[in-house]
Amino acid sequence: MNTLSTDVPLDHVVFYAGHQLGELSAFAERLGFQLTPLGRHNSGSINRLAMLDGQYIELMGFEPGTPPTVRPEVQALPMGLNGVVAADRATRVRRSKADGFLPPVYLERPVETPHAQGVASFTITNVSEPPPDARAFMCRHHTPHLVWCEAWQHHPNGAVSVAEVCVPTRDPRRLHAAVRRIFDIEGDSSAAAYDAAGTRVRIASHESRGSLTVRVRDMGKALDVLQRSGLPYRRDEAGSVVVPLPQPYAVDLVFTAVR
Numbered sequence: 004m005n006t007l008s009t010d011v012p013l014d015h016v017v018f019y020a021g022h023q024l025g026e027l028s029a030f031a032e033r034l035g036f037q038l039t040p041l042g043r044h045n046s047g048s049i050n051r052l053a054m055l056d057g058q059y060i061e062l063m064g065f066e067p068g069t070p071p072t073v074r075p076e077v078q079a080l081p082m083g084l085n086g087v088v089a090a091d092r093a094t095r096v097r098r099s100k101a102d103g104f105l106p107p108v109y110l111e112r113p114v115e116t117p118h119a120q121g122v123a124s125f126t127i128t129n130v131s132e133p134p135p136d137a138r139a140f141m142c143r144h145h146t147p148h149l150v151w152c153e154a155w156q157h158h159p160n161g162a163v164s165v166a167e168v169c170v171p172t173r174d175p176r177r178l179h180a181a182v183r184r185i186f187d188i189e190g191d192s193s194a195a196a197y198d199a200a201g202t203r204v205r206i207a208s209h210e211s212r213g214s215l216t217v218r219v220r221d222m223g224k225a226l227d228v229l230q231r232s233g234l235p236y237r238r239d240e241a242g243s244v245v246v247p248l249p250q251p252y253a254v255d256l257v258f259t260a261v262r
Contacts, residue, residue, distance in 0.1 A: 004192045009186045012200035014142045015059045017086025024064030035160025036229035047073035054155040058166050083252045084213040089185040091141035105129045117154040123149040130181040134174040145153040161224040167203040167216040216257040222248035225258045
C-alpha cells in the first residue's frame with residue numbers, strides 16, 4: 004500500500020455524537036477511557052476528551068435543543084468518527100498554499116483541572132473544500148497546559164496514543180486532498196494512506212466501517228476492562244482486540260499493544 008509520510012503530527016480525532024454526547028461518553032467510559040469533565044465551547048458545541056500522550060480523542064456534540072443554526076457545518080455531519088485533525092505549530096513554516104484554507108477560527112472553553120482553572124483557547128483552520136460528511140482541519144493550542152493535564156492521562160484500559168485512524172466518506176477523493184493539505188503533504192496524489200509522525204491515517208468509502216486503533220501499555224488491562232464491561236469483542240490475527248461500536252457509529256475500536 005502506497006503510504007506518504009509527514010512530520011506533522013496528529014493532534015486529535017473527533018467522534019461526533021449529535022445530541023447524544025452523554026450516551027457516547029458513558030460508552031467510552033465502559034471501554035476504559037477516563038474522560039475530562041464536560042467542556043462548553045464559546046461556539047455552542049460541547050465535548051469531553053480522552054487525553055493521550057500528545058494527542059486526544061474528542062467526543063463532541065450539542066446540548067439537546069440546540070438550534071440547527073449553531074455550527075451548522077458540524078450539525079449537518081453524520082454521527083460517528085468523522086474528524087481528523089493535524090497539529091498546527093506556530094513555529095512551522097508550511098508548504099501548502101494559504102488559499103486552500105478558510106480563515107482561522109478562534110475558540111475557547113472554560114477548564115478546571117485538578118491543579119488550575121482557566122480558559123483553554125485554540126485556533127482551528129478548515130480546508131476550503133471539505134467533503135460533505137467528514138472534517139479535516141488544523142488545530143493550534145494556545146494553552147496546552149490546560150488541555151494535557153497529567154491527571155487526565157491515566158486510563159483504566161492503559162491507552163497511550165493513536166496508532167491509526169480510518170475515516171469513511173462518500174467523497175474519498177476530496178478527503179484525501181484535505182488530509183494532504185492539513186498534514187502539509189506533497190507528492191503522489193494516489194497515496195492510499197499517510198504516516199503522520201507515527202500515526203497512520205487512512206480513508207475508506209462510506210460502505211466500509213471506520214476504525215480507530217489505540218495503543219495500550221498493557222493488553223491484559225484492556226482485556227480486563229472489556230470483560231468486566233460485558234461488551235462484545237474479538238481478537239484479530241495480529242493479536243489486537245477489536246470492539247465494534249453499535250449504530251449509529253458503525254466504527255471498530257481496536258486496542259493494540261505498544262511495541
